[in-house]
Amino acid sequence: MSFMKKPKVRHPGLPRNDLGLTVRDYEGGMSTLCAGCGHDAITGAIVQAAHELSIPPHGFAKLSGIGCSSKTPAYFLGASHGFNSCHGRMPSVATGANAANRDLHYIGVSGDGDSLSIGFGQFAHAMRRNVNMLYLVENNGVYGLTKGQFSASADIGSTAKKGEENLQPPIDPCQAALTLGASFVARSFSGDKDQLVPLLKAGFQHNGFGMIDIISPCVTFNDHEGSTKSYSYSRQHFHKAISADFVPPSETIKAQYSEGESMPIELHDGSKIVLRKVDGAYDPTDKAAAAIYLRERQSAGEITTGLLYINEAQPEMHDLAGSSDIPLNQIPYERLNPGSDMLKKIQSRMR
Amino acid sequence: MSTNKPSNNNFTIKIANVNGTGSASANGLLMKSLFRLGIPVVGKNYFPSNIQGLPTWYEIRASEKGYLARSGRVDVMIAMNAETYQKDLHSVTPGGILIYDSTWPRNKQLQRDDITVIGVPLSKMCNENFPSARARILMKNVVYVGVVAALLDIDLDVIRSLLNETFAKKVSLLDGNQLAIDLGYNYAKEHFSCPLPYTAKVIDRPGKGTDIMIDGNTAAGLGAVYAGATVCAWYPITPSTSLIEGYKKYCEVTRKDPDTGKNNYCIVQAEDELAAMGMVLGAGWNGARAFTSTSGPGVSLMSEFLGYGYFAEIPAVLFNVQRCGPSTGMPTRTQQSDILSSAYASHGDTRHVCLFPADPEESFYMSANAFDLAEHLQTPILVLSDLDIGMNDWLSPELTWDENYQPDRGQVLTKEQLEEMAVFHRYVDRSGDGIAPRTLPGTHPRGAYFTRGSGHNMYGAYTEDANEYQEVVDRLMVKWNTAKGLVPQPITIGSGNAIGFISIGSCDHAVREARDELAESGISADYMRVRAFPFSQDVQDFLDAHEKIYVVEQNRDSQLKSLMRLELKLDDSKTQSILHYNGLPMTPGFVIDAVNADLSRGEAA
Numbered sequence: 001m002s003f004m005k006k007p008k009v010r011h012p013g014l015p016r017n018d019l020g021l022t023v024r025d026y027e028g029g030m031s032t033l034c035a036g037c038g039h040d041a042i043t044g045a046i047v048q049a050a051h052e053l054s055i056p057p058h059g060f061a062k063l064s065g066i067g068c069s070s071k072t073p074a075y076f077l078g079a080s081h082g083f084n085s086c087h088g089r090m091p092s093v094a095t096g097a098n099a100a101n102r103d104l105h106y107i108g109v110s111g112d113g114d115s116l117s118i119g120f121g122q123f124a125h126a127m128r129r130n131v132n133m134l135y136l137v138e139n140n141g142v143y144g145l146t147k148g149q150f151s152a153s154a155d156i157g158s159t160a161k162k163g164e165e166n167l168q169p170p171i172d173p174c175q176a177a178l179t180l181g182a183s184f185v186a187r188s189f190s191g192d193k194d195q196l197v198p199l200l201k202a203g204f205q206h207n208g209f210g211m212i213d214i215i216s217p218c219v220t221f222n223d224h225e226g227s228t229k230s231y232s233y234s235r236q237h238f239h240k241a242i243s244a245d246f247v248p249p250s251e252t253i254k255a256q257y258s259e260g261e262s263m264p265i266e267l268h269d270g271s272k273i274v275l276r277k278v279d280g281a282y283d284p285t286d287k288a289a290a291a292i293y294l295r296e297r298q299s300a301g302e303i304t305t306g307l308l309y310i311n312e313a314q315p316e317m318h319d320l321a322g323s324s325d326i327p328l329n330q331i332p333y334e335r336l337n338p339g340s341d342m343l344k345k346i347q348s349r350m351r
Numbered sequence: 352m353s354t355n356k357p358s359n360n361n362f363t364i365k366i367a368n369v370n371g372t373g374s375a376s377a378n379g380l381l382m383k384s385l386f387r388l389g390i391p392v393v394g395k396n397y398f399p400s401n402i403q404g405l406p407t408w409y410e411i412r413a414s415e416k417g418y419l420a421r422s423g424r425v426d427v428m429i430a431m432n433a434e435t436y437q438k439d440l441h442s443v444t445p446g447g448i449l450i451y452d453s454t455w456p457r458n459k460q461l462q463r464d465d466i467t468v469i470g471v472p473l474s475k476m477c478n479e480n481f482p483s484a485r486a487r488i489l490m491k492n493v494v495y496v497g498v499v500a501a502l503l504d505i506d507l508d509v510i511r512s513l514l515n516e517t518f519a520k521k522v523s524l525l526d527g528n529q530l531a532i533d534l535g536y537n538y539a540k541e542h543f544s545c546p547l548p549y550t551a552k553v554i555d556r557p558g559k560g561t562d563i564m565i566d567g568n569t570a571a572g573l574g575a576v577y578a579g580a581t582v583c584a585w586y587p588i589t590p591s592t593s594l595i596e597g598y599k600k601y602c603e604v605t606r607k608d609p610d611t612g613k614n615n616y617c618i619v620q621a622e623d624e625l626a627a628m629g630m631v632l633g634a635g636w637n638g639a640r641a642f643t644s645t646s647g648p649g650v651s652l653m654s655e656f657l658g659y660g661y662f663a664e665i666p667a668v669l670f671n672v673q674r675c676g677p678s679t680g681m682p683t684r685t686q687q688s689d690i691l692s693s694a695y696a697s698h699g700d701t702r703h704v705c706l707f708p709a710d711p712e713e714s715f716y717m718s719a720n721a722f723d724l725a726e727h728l729q730t731p732i733l734v735l736s737d738l739d740i741g742m743n744d745w746l747s748p749e750l751t752w753d754e755n756y757q758p759d760r761g762q763v764l765t766k767e768q769l770e771e772m773a774v775f776h777r778y779v780d781r782s783g784d785g786i787a788p789r790t791l792p793g794t795h796p797r798g799a800y801f802t803r804g805s806g807h808n809m810y811g812a813y814t815e816d817a818n819e820y821q822e823v824v825d826r827l828m829v830k831w832n833t834a835k836g837l838v839p840q841p842i843t844i845g846s847g848n849a850i851g852f853i854s855i856g857s858c859d860h861a862v863r864e865a866r867d868e869l870a871e872s873g874i875s876a877d878y879m880r881v882r883a884f885p886f887s888q889d890v891q892d893f894l895d896a897h898e899k900i901y902v903v904e905q906n907r908d909s910q911l912k913s914l915m916r917l918e919l920k921l922d923d924s925k926t927q928s929i930l931h932y933n934g935l936p937m938t939p940g941f942v943i944d945a946v947n948a949d950l951s952r953g954e955a956a
Contacts, residue, residue: 058796061637074813079796083636084803085629086655092584092626096633096641097792099582099617104793122629125622317619324613328581329638329791331615333758336579338605340752346573346601347749350563351386 018054026051028078033068038190038216038231039138043075045193046107049200050077053248060105061097065090065119068145069111069138069216077107088119091126094133095317101327102318105204106133112153113143116171120152127182127209132316134203134210135182137173138190140218141229148221159226172298173213174308178291183314184210185290186244187305189234190217198273199307201246207268208316215303239297242284242306243276265310275307284310356446357426357549360390360415364427364499367439368492371403374431377492378409380513381499382564382744385551387509389559391417394744395936400589400682406435415554419710419745420861423938426549427502429495431473437461448547450498452491469543471498476534481527490531497535504546506553507536561749567740568644570711570750571670572597574718575642576605579758580668582641584619584630586649589682590738591672594644624649628656628669635666636802638763638791640722642668647676647689650696650733657731658697659804661827664778664789666725666732666761670718673737675934684934685738687856690910693733694884700824704834705733705884709859710740712747717839717882719756726761728834729789737905739857739936762788769795776800777811778823785830831885838883841890845877851897852878853890855911858903858937865942874946876901884914891919894926901946903929905937 014022026047031040050060057079064070066087073082085093094108108126115123115137126135141158143149150158153173154166177185184206188196196214203210215234217223223230228237249270263275265285275284283289290309297304324331338346357363364381368374375396382394390413399405412422424444430436430451436458443449445465451457453470473494477487500510510532518525539545572594575583585595599618606615621627627643634641645653650671660667675681676688693705706721708714714736721732769775769790777800780787787809790798800811808819809826844863854862859880866878879893894900894915902912909928915921929945931937 056796058793058799061792063633074801079799081636081790081792081799082801082803083633084801084805085632086659086804089625089629089656092621092629093633093636095619095626096582096584096630096635097637098633099584099619099630100634100637100639100641101793121622122626125626129619318617321617321619322612322614323617324608324615325611328615328617329634331581333579335608336581336606336615337752337756338576338601340754342605343573343577343750343752346604347563347565350565351560 017051019056021051021057023047023051025079026057026077028073028075031072031075033071034220036219037068038140038218039069039072040075041190041193042136042138042196042214042216043072045196045200046076048193049197049204052197053201053204055105055204060107062107062109063090063094063097064109065111065114067111067114067143068218069109070114072109072138088114088117089122090114091119091122091131091135095126095129095131098131098133098317100329102132102323103327107204108133108135110135110137112137112139112141112151112173116152116173120171124176124180127177127180127211129317130181130183130208130314130320132208132318134200134206134212137211137213138216139173139213139229140216140222141227142218142222144218144221155228158228161221161224172294173211175291175294177211178287178294178309181209182211182309183208183311184307185309186211186307187213187215187303189215189238189305191231191235192305195240195243195305198244198246202244202267202273202307205267205269205271206310207312208314234303237301237303239302239304240278240306241282241293241297241304241308242278244307245274245276247272247274265312267312273307273310278306284308287311359549359552360413360554362413362426362503362549363422363424364411364429365425365442366409366429366431366495367435368407368409368431369434370399370401370405370407372492373489374407374409374492376517377496378411379744380493380510380517381496382411383513384500384505384509385411385413386564386746387513388506388551389554389556390415390551391419391746393419393746395421395739396743397935398683406432413551417746418860418864418939420864421936421938423940427499429499431491431495448502450495471495471535471538476538477531480530480534486527490527493528493531494535497532498539500532501536501539501545502543502547504550507532558748563747563749564744565711565747566593566742566744567708567711567714567736568594568672568742569597570715570747571718571734571736571741572599573601573750574715575668575722576601577752578640578719578722580640580642580722581616582619582631582634582639583616583643584621584627584634584641585643586621586624586627586645588624588646588649590674590742591644591646591649591670593742594670594672624652625656628653628667631667631669632656632660632665635660635725636792640668640726640758642670642722644670644672646672646674646682647692648679650689650693654697657703658699658701660731661697661701661703662699662804663802664729664787665802666729668721668725668732668734670734670736672741673735681934683738685857685936686906686932686934687735687737687858687904688906688908688910688932689735690855690904690906690914693735694914696733702831703731703733704728704838705735706839707856707882708734708736708740709856709880710747711745712750714740715750720839723759724834724837727759727786727837728830729761729786730830735856737857762786764788764790764794764798766795769797772797776809778807778809778826780826780829783829784833785826785828786833835885835887838885838887840883840887841879841881841893843877843879843889843893845875848875848877849898850874850876850901851893851899852876852901852903853881853893853911854878854903855881858905861937861939861942862903864939865946868939868943869946874950881911886915886918890915894919894921898925900926901929901949902926903942905931907932
């Protein structure tokens with residue numbers, strides 16, 4: 001994970017966001033991943049989404065576990081604090097960080113090994129708590145850094161680079177997320193920026209745990225024939241259930257979709273996400289229906305993408321805990337100290 | 352007091368019971384009535400890792416001189432558990448008294464001529480006087496309190512006022528409890544010669560009226576409240592759970608914002624200890640005072656993150672309320688067997704600052720101090736108490752809080768400071784003490800850095816460069832040496848003697864008492880109680896200054912001695928371990944016997 005400085009070339013014509021910042025201000029160090037890695041495309045999408053949202057770069061905190069995916073926070077948002085934690089343990093660190101300061105935008109980057117094997121417990125419980133964060137599973141079905149072992153998301157019958165066949169059923173992060181309490185569940189493809197960027201923006205603005213499973217082919221170990229996480233397989237089998245457009249609070253929704261097809265959902269900050277249903281029957285606010293739909297399409301050999309489920313009303317961790325609106329790390333000691341008189345009072349009951 | 356006869360205000364009462372029968376409140380009543388008389392008292396609970404139906408014991412020691420170690424004797428045994436009757440009978444000190452429920456015949460084959468056995472028809476009395484099945488079970492316990500009150504001549508007004516306070520909001524229960532006390536008291540008065548030759552007498556002494564009864568976990572939880580801790584993440588484990596309960600209880604009283612009604616704290620019950628430690632690091636990294644509480648098995652699980660916290664330099668506080676190991680061990684028995692595993696928790700060259708409180712009072716102050724040290728040193732601080740300190744009821748001086756206290760938040764760069772800096776690098780130590788200023792997320796884009804457990808250089812960047820890596824781990828040793836001067840220093844009693852005791856944590860009361868008794872028999876010794884790791888120069892000096900060193904600790908493998916051997920110059924030929932590790936708190940008699948045995952061996956040679 002060498003940290004190479006990216007040359008800051010500022011093209012005068014680069015578009016500036018509401019803060020006057022260009023996309024360069026949201027970039028990080030130079031990627032050291034393999035050329036063509038799906039993860040780098042996701043990094044690019046994160047940079048674009050963060051820039052377009054006009055959130056100051058230091059308003060984000062980026063956290064990750066261990067693995068190729070977890071290296072990527074070094075490659076975006078160079079002006080944000082980052083936390084490259086232990087393998088599979090990013091959700092707990094993000095939970096604690098969020099407990100201390102509820103005002104930052106938390107982005108957790110993980111992979112299929114990090115989230116679905118070693119870290120499955122923490123992944124599950126962060127969703128169950130509905131921690132207010134955006135959690136990305138950069139999913140390539142393979143352990144890249146240790147050179148090509150199957151991960152828990154590898155499909156039955158898919159083959160490793162050396163021909164070994166996977167016989168165990170895959171864990172689908174989206175189906176897990178639906179079951180375990182995530183309030184925002186989406187799937188996309190690293191190669192589909194048009195779909196991914198609006199999903200990332202909506203995920204950042206969502207109040208609660210947002211999980212995006214991003215199929216992200218591993219060009220070195222899992223982009224061959226026989227792999228179901230390759231570029232060619234993914235492009236052929238993707239099925240968009242729903243397309244999303246993100247609309248910031250200041251902009252009105254363009255009535256370009258006929259009623260019945262479009263579905264605007266307001267996020268907690270007043271921004272909206274406009275969903276175009278590709279499949280007319282799909283309702284992303286109906287959790288049970290979403291689960292059934294996912295399973296049906298999976299049986300048909302399709303990978304359903306788009307915003308699969310959203311519940312903006314589900315209380316997040318701090319709402320459930322009744323925490324102060326002021327971030328806990330900013331409350332002055334004077335307000336935390338009960339004082340010596342209170343200590344006397346407390347002890348009067350200990351005699 | 353370990354070998355003498357009981358005397359006024361110096362005796363030990365042990366109650367053998369079945370857990371889940373409601374004896375805790377009765378035992379608390381008995382202990383507190385002695386406390387109210389002004390007698391220094393300690394209550395030790397030997398309970399099973401079980402909800403209902405297994406044997407449990409509660410031991411109340413009254414000691415006018417204020418010795419709070421387990422006495423190792425039983426002057427009055429209240430044998431309420433038929434299953435353990437034989438064992439309980441045997442454990443009574445010669446000359447002592449055994450009280451049993453004479454409603455049913457006792458095993459006549461079990462006899463002892465050297466003790467007095469008193470039968471009280473506890474069940475019969477309760478069946479005749481209380482209508483409900485539940486009350487009949489619960490009130491048996493209160494009746495034996497009445498019996499003991501008669502035997503020890505405990506002022507009934509003291510018991511009444513305690514009952515009035517306890518049941519102020521449940522008046523319906525007051526009459527029943529009062530009746531049960533009277534039943535026991537009157538039965539004893541009618542059938543036995545009361546009082547005994549030794550009684551509980553009102554005494555006056557400094558601290559009477561201001562002293563409190565408190566357990567170490569409550570004290571440590573309260574310390575975290577006063578330290579300003581706002582984030583707590585934990586996973587239930589005996590014997591540390593009540594520390595979190597204490598924190599929560601006092602947060603609910605003192606940390607609800609009067610204006611908004613919202614909580615100025617956040618407690619997360621994690622999915623396991625790994626997650627609890629991760630949450631604490633996340634919160635500490637983000638600038639909140641954060642802590643967790645656990646015991647041995649939890650520390651094992653937290654080890655990976657402890658190493659992370661050490662290497663990435665993140666403040667965190669971990670309370671390790673030690674219990675019996677190895678493995679699951681005996682969760683409801685005490686030990687000091689995590690000294691080494693805490694000091695070096697995690698793989699690689701990792702070492703942690705540890706604090707060792709001796710009792711609830713010190714648990715409170717060291718709890719608060721741990722947060723200052725964690726933020727000043729930017730590293731996890733482990734506070735090692737144990738089940739004896741954490742879960743037992745100790746007499747303690749009143750806790751005080753300095754109104755002028757300001758937390759030491761360590762070197763944290765502000766937005767303004769970052770504005771003035773051309774560039775910020777996370778691990779550059781400009782002061783020479785091994786501590787580099789840190790920044791908090793969200794402060795300023797210039798303060799951003801990438802926190803990592805992987806190899807990094809002083810600039811915070813990833814490295815696999817030999818020199819860059821070594822520079823960082825060498826600086827961590829500079830910081831370690833800085834810590835030596837900041838941690839609580841050892842406490843030494845006595846000077847100039849050839850013999851020296853070194854001890855730690857909850858051994859303190861037993862060692863002090865043993866030392867006093869040994870002095871009476873002509874063996875004088877100095878005593879140093881180590882209160883922190885890393886050790887300061889004082890510990891080395893003490894080792895050097897004595898011809899004979901006894902290292903007293905509660906584990907099999909002489910872990911404190913091993914740690915001193917690793918970190919200091921220790922002469923094995925003059926250093927003798929005194930090790931107590933059966934799960935019960937150590938007694939002064941154990942220490943005295945060990946010293947005498949060692950000295951007589953020396954004479955024989």
